[in-house]
Amino acid sequence: MQTLKRVLAGPWVPPELGKLPYLWAFSLTFMLWQYFFVPPRAIELVMFGVTAVLFLPLYLYSFWAEGRAAILCIALTCLIGVIWIPYNTGAGTLFVFAAGMCGRLSPGRNAYRMLAAVLGLATVGGYLLSPIGKTFLLAPWIIGVAVGLGSIMESEQRAARRQLLRKQEEVEHIARIAERERISRDLHDLLGHSLSLIALKAELASKLAGRDLEACKREIGDIETTARRALAEVRTAVTGYRDSGLSGALASARASLAAAGVELREDVPPHFLHGALAAGQEHVLALALREAVTNVVRHAGATRCTVKLALEGQEAVLRVADDGDRLPAGGEVRAGNGLSGMRERAASVGGRLAIAVDKGMRLELRLPVKESKETACPRI
CATH class of the missing domain: 3.30.565.10 (Histidine kinase-like ATPase, C-terminal domain)
Known part of the structure; x- marks a missing residue:
């Protein structure tokens, strides 16, 4: 029911398929070809109207269907095709549609088995019910095989692309986590070191405040310099670059150790x-x-x-x-x-x-x- 509500609400077909499925739906008009040569009977006109009303929603629903729902779509399409075989030489078009729906099944083996079943049913129906005999099989076997195989392979490619996208998303997620951990480690090391130096300098400046004003000013200047350097290092840590490297770390180590005596x-x-x-x-x-x-x-x-x-x-x-x-x-x-x-x-x-x-x-x-x-x- 949820899938049916989604189809009714739109979009009618999956967006990644574009507008082509709507164009393919016009293939149903091939059933009208014989009426350019033979006038349709009243029952055939009624049947075509009922077919259009029933089949087109079924066709659109099939693009969203999976598993048993897809099998049901294929079976109903084949049933409509079997009903039409005695009346219309273009009924093979319905079996072509059914072959195309086989791509909705997964894994691939089930899709190929269902395609074989569709072709087998079209063959039996053509021999037993069609007024043109073997000629009826041209559409199911030539066009239906190509459409069915193409649909199955396209479906497999879409599944592979979805899996690849999921893996790419997982890689990106892991990369984001690793980057956050890197930044966390870097900030801990950078700020821990710089703040320790600032605390030592501030303590020394407070001791010098009443005894040596010039020395106190120098220590306060060092605190300002250290704070500015720490800010610059935090910025470079976030962007992932280091300009100072070992030489900067050694210079900072000398200053910290000297301040601590x-x-x-x-x-x-x-x-x-x-x-x-x-x-x-x-x-x-x-x-x-x-x-x-x-x-x-x-x-x-x-x-x-x-x-x-x-x-x-x-x-x-x-x-x-x-x-x-x-x-x-x-x-x-x-x-x-x-x-x-x-x-x-x-x-x-x-x-x-x-x-x-x-x-x-x-x-x-x-x-x-x-x-x-x-x-x-x-x-x-």
């Missing part, structure tokens, strides 16, 4: 800062360095931090270690959003992250690297 021991060869790594790998390393330094500043209680980046075999290895005493040696590190995001980013490029506590926390991030001749890095 933590000595930085840095061992990063210059070639890593000038295109030695792919953009995606540099992005992962830069954010990992930001998050690691943020953890040192906020949680470690350290006085010294070591940052080392090197190429070992076919891997770029980032090591960040501190001498903090807030975690017992051999203790377990609870992974928050920052560390979890770091693991996920590393895994996305085939890398791995290891964390240990031994006289401070030690973080080691390994990423596979394919060297190029132009940017080959010295090994250690």
Whole structure:
């Protein structure tokens, strides 16, 4: 009933089929061809009027029908064709319509079986009831086979296109989720680092306010600079680009550690800062360095931090270690959003992250690297 109401309300045929089904409906007029040579009897005129009234809605409904409803449409169309065989040589047109309706069945095997049944019924009816015998079979077998096969193959193609569209929608949905997760991780790392630095600078400025006004002004200027840089980084994170890369992350790490009174021991060869790594790998390393330094500043209680980046075999290895005493040696590190995001980013490029506590926390991030001749890095 719902399908019937939809047909009555319109559109009468599925929009993706366009206007062609309405043009095909005029094929029913082929039944009038013989009346150019033989005057129609009254019963035939009445029959044609009743056929038009019954068949045209059935024909339109068949474009929406599936399964048993489609079989019923095919059966009723064949029944009308059988009734017309003794009276009209163009009755084979109805079997052509029935053959075209076979495309509504799925899977394909059922459609081909139904097409064979339609042709078989047309053959038996032509032999037994048609006044022109074998000649009646020309339309069902020549036109009907072509129309039926074409309808079935077109239906299969439409089903394949619908499935492809669904998969594309799923891929787009997964991509949107991945992008949201990427932005969430990046914003956590970027804002966590920048806000920690701003908090330290603000605390230092408040201490200097009554003692050294010039130093206090410098700290407030640094707070403004850091805030503006954080805003710019958030914007670039949303668009998915990084201009500063490792060099920017190192500069930010120096500023954060200096503000927190933590000595930085840095061992990063210059070639890593000038295109030695792919953009995606540099992005992962830069954010990992930001998050690691943020953890040192906020949680470690350290006085010294070591940052080392090197190429070992076919891997770029980032090591960040501190001498903090807030975690017992051999203790377990609870992974928050920052560390979890770091693991996920590393895994996305085939890398791995290891964390240990031994006289401070030690973080080691390994990423596979394919060297190029132009940017080959010295090994250690």
